[in-house]
Amino acid sequence: MLLLTAQVVCFIIFSFTMSTSLKNRRKQFLVNKSLQFHVMGWAFVILLVVSSCIVFSLYFGVWSQALQEFSDENIQNALQFASRVQDYDAARFGQSNSEELANPRLAFIKDTERFSERQREMIQGILDRAHERLMALGLPLLILIALSTVYLSHKIAGPLYRFGKSFEELGTKNLTIRVRLRKFDEAKTLSAVFNQAVVKLDGAMGKIKKILRENQNPSLLKNELSKEISEFRTTEE
Amino acid sequence: MSSPKKSANSGPRKSKLFFCPLIGILFISFVSGPLAPAEAAVPRENLPKKEFLRTVQKDAFLYFVKCSDPRTGLTRDSSQPGSPASIAATGFSLAALAIAQEQGWISYADAYRQILKTLETLEQKAQHKNGFYFHFLDARTGKRVWGSEASSIDTALVLAGALLAGEYFKGTPIETLARKIYRRVNWKWMMNGSDLICMGWKPENGFLPYYWDSYNELIILQALAIGSPTFPIPSSAWNQWDRFEDEYNGRKIIYSHSGSLFTYQYSQAFIDFRNLDDKGVNYFENSKQATLANKEFCYNNRLSYKTYGESFWGLSACLGPGGYRAYGARPGQAQHDGTVAPHACAASIVFTPHETLQTLRFLCKNYPDQVYGEFGFKDSFNLAKNWWAYEYLGIDQGIMILMIENYLTEGVWSRFMNLRPVEKWISLCGLKKEIS
Numbered sequence: 001m002l003l004l005t006a007q008v009v010c011f012i013i014f015s016f017t018m019s020t021s022l023k024n025r026r027k028q029f030l031v032n033k034s035l036q037f038h039v040m041g042w043a044f045v046i047l048l049v050v051s052s053c054i055v056f057s058l059y060f061g062v063w064s065q066a067l068q069e070f071s072d073e074n075i076q077n078a079l080q081f082a083s084r085v086q087d088y089d090a091a092r093f094g095q096s097n098s099e100e101l102a103n104p105r106l107a108f109i110k111d112t113e114r115f116s117e118r119q120r121e122m123i124q125g126i127l128d129r130a131h132e133r134l135m136a137l138g139l140p141l142l143i144l145i146a147l148s149t150v151y152l153s154h155k156i157a158g159p160l161y162r163f164g165k166s167f168e169e170l171g172t173k174n175l176t177i178r179v180r181l182r183k184f185d186e187a188k189t190l191s192a193v194f195n196q197a198v199v200k201l202d203g204a205m206g207k208i209k210k211i212l213r214e215n216q217n218p219s220l221l222k223n224e225l226s227k228e229i230s231e232f233r234t235t236e237e
Numbered sequence: 238m239s240s241p242k243k244s245a246n247s248g249p250r251k252s253k254l255f256f257c258p259l260i261g262i263l264f265i266s267f268v269s270g271p272l273a274p275a276e277a278a279v280p281r282e283n284l285p286k287k288e289f290l291r292t293v294q295k296d297a298f299l300y301f302v303k304c305s306d307p308r309t310g311l312t313r314d315s316s317q318p319g320s321p322a323s324i325a326a327t328g329f330s331l332a333a334l335a336i337a338q339e340q341g342w343i344s345y346a347d348a349y350r351q352i353l354k355t356l357e358t359l360e361q362k363a364q365h366k367n368g369f370y371f372h373f374l375d376a377r378t379g380k381r382v383w384g385s386e387a388s389s390i391d392t393a394l395v396l397a398g399a400l401l402a403g404e405y406f407k408g409t410p411i412e413t414l415a416r417k418i419y420r421r422v423n424w425k426w427m428m429n430g431s432d433l434i435c436m437g438w439k440p441e442n443g444f445l446p447y448y449w450d451s452y453n454e455l456i457i458l459q460a461l462a463i464g465s466p467t468f469p470i471p472s473s474a475w476n477q478w479d480r481f482e483d484e485y486n487g488r489k490i491i492y493s494h495s496g497s498l499f500t501y502q503y504s505q506a507f508i509d510f511r512n513l514d515d516k517g518v519n520y521f522e523n524s525k526q527a528t529l530a531n532k533e534f535c536y537n538n539r540l541s542y543k544t545y546g547e548s549f550w551g552l553s554a555c556l557g558p559g560g561y562r563a564y565g566a567r568p569g570q571a572q573h574d575g576t577v578a579p580h581a582c583a584a585s586i587v588f589t590p591h592e593t594l595q596t597l598r599f600l601c602k603n604y605p606d607q608v609y610g611e612f613g614f615k616d617s618f619n620l621a622k623n624w625w626a627y628e629y630l631g632i633d634q635g636i637m638i639l640m641i642e643n644y645l646t647e648g649v650w651s652r653f654m655n656l657r658p659v660e661k662w663i664s665l666c667g668l669k670k671e672i673s
Binding site: 092 | 315317318319320321373375378380382383384385436445447494495554560561562563
């Protein structure tokens with residue numbers, strides 16, 4: 001969720017910065033609704049999955065541990081062991097138990113001190129384990145995010161690359177070129193429009209070639225060609 | 238350009254591949270499981286001696302299977318849920334695993350794996366100061382818990398267990414690793430500029446104001462500290478601690494302050510004192526006399542305490558109706574309330590085999606359900622108060638296993654006495670080897 005929020009915030013800041021520049025002011029953010037919604041949808045789903053993993057790991061991994069540590073049973077065990085540690089010290093270091101036996105409250109206070117010390121250790125332990133867990137989870141998450149980025153960028157950069165190559169081919173006067181995209185790649189509509197345009201150009205050029213091949217009479221040839229070429233608009237005109 | 242069919246499949250396959258490792262990682266990070274519990278039947282009191290003792294020993298060993306963390310090998314202080322790992326219990330666990338594989342209770346490969354894992358934890362994860370481990374550790378992480386001290390005696394016990402395991406697995410990485418963690422200990426630092434070894438050190442307060450200054454379980458600590466190849470303490474430290482002598486029932490004993498049986502047992506679980514003379518004192522014979530005195534002390538108090546009235550004995554540090562106490566007999570402080578520890582009686586097998594076997598068999602015959610459980614003899618009981626310990630302590634289980642092994646095969650003694658540091662300690666302290 002944190003990642004997703006950060007992404008959204010970055011997007012807003014970026015958009016705002018761009019829109020404030022008068023020269024490059026955007027009048028419309030959704031220039032290609034279908035494409036943009038598609039990319040946004042993918043980004044949302046992937047980031048949602050990644051963020052959910054973090055949240056679930058944190059919630060169930062860390063806080064369920066905390067709840068377990070402080071369960072009634074564990075508290076009872078810890079209290080008992082607090083008393084045991086007092087006894088161990090008394091046995092080993094020769095501290096007399098008689099004072100505590102005579103005054104149970106004193107023994108209770110000492111047990112409580114031990115217990116509270118243990119509680120601080122437990123909380124520290126939970127934090128330490130949470131950090132370890134985050135560290136352990138951090139690396140696979142980074143890899144996942146990196147792979148997601150590669151996948152997302154490929155969905156967009158792949159078609160752009162193919163369009164570039166196709167335009168290059170077009171520059172070499174190859175009108176047989178067609179753009180074919182992967183099923184889940186972006187810019188499907190654009191590729192259809194592009195292919196349609198190339199089909200038209202290919203058809204027109206084919207027709208011109210046919211006229212040249214079939215007409216031997218120069219005046220007839222000129223008429224036919226003029227008629228066909230007149231449909232093209234060029235900068236020369 | 239590209240084939241539309243191929244591109245149609247690559248998208249979803251890729252996205253599936255992205256999430257599979259993540260799901261796997263999440264699954265592995267939450268999965269863990271302890272070893273399955275094992276049940277133990279009370280040994281029949283009329284079993285032949287060896288079989289009876291092996292049954293007791295094997296059942297006690299199960300504690301170390303069940304109560305050691307499968308990830309780190311660190312052994313819990315007690316069978317009570319939530320108990321932290323105790324570094325001394327971990328030392329006994331290392332020794333117990335080595336014995337168990339020799340007896341065929343577990344395979345060589347399993348014991349090897351478990352011991353190596355434990356030693357790796359001790360080397361890399363277990364929190365220590367200058368090689369001295371903290372008394373209580375988190376069994377999973379190896380970090381200090383309960384504000385415990387970096388303890389000199391508990392470190393000595395874990396090292397003794399590690400070095401012993403190294404002898405059982407000679408020429409393997411276990412031996413190398415055991416020596417490595419032993420060589421790391423700066424014994425001289427623990428003297429804190431004095432002539433004696435301090436009991437411990439805490440990060441908050443520094444050295445504890447207590448020193449190992451009189452006879453008790455300190456001998457194993459002194460032996461390893463004097464025999465250290467890296468940071469030895471001066472051999473003069475051997476003569477710095479007091480050897481108070483007193484008499485009980487006509488028995489002259491160099492006694493420990495508490496008079497607890499364990500103080501006469503721990504060092505001798507590893508060191509074979511039978512043929513060692515320390516300026517006229519044989520500590521094996523001393524422990525034997527102390528054990529007999531302990532039994533006689535109980536007998537002499539039989540009219541006041543029902544437990545002793547039924548011929549039970551074994552006053553040692555153990556759980557009692559009012560908590561853990563350093564129970565003991567004369568000579569010494571002799572704190573007692575009628576609570577006896579079967580483990581203390583069992584661990585006396587090398588000193589008083591006849592008396593020990595008689596008492597243990599009698600216990601099994603008369604109180605099988607109350608006194609014997611999943612891991613063999615429960616820690617302690619008090620008949621007058623009808624109080625029976627329901628839990629087990631790691632160090633009490635461990636001492637039984639080692640002492641029974643010494644009684645039956647001398648397997649621990651023979652290996653431990655071959656260690657170079659032990660030979661060095663004997664030589665530097667002028668202990669004379671008697672000809673038996």
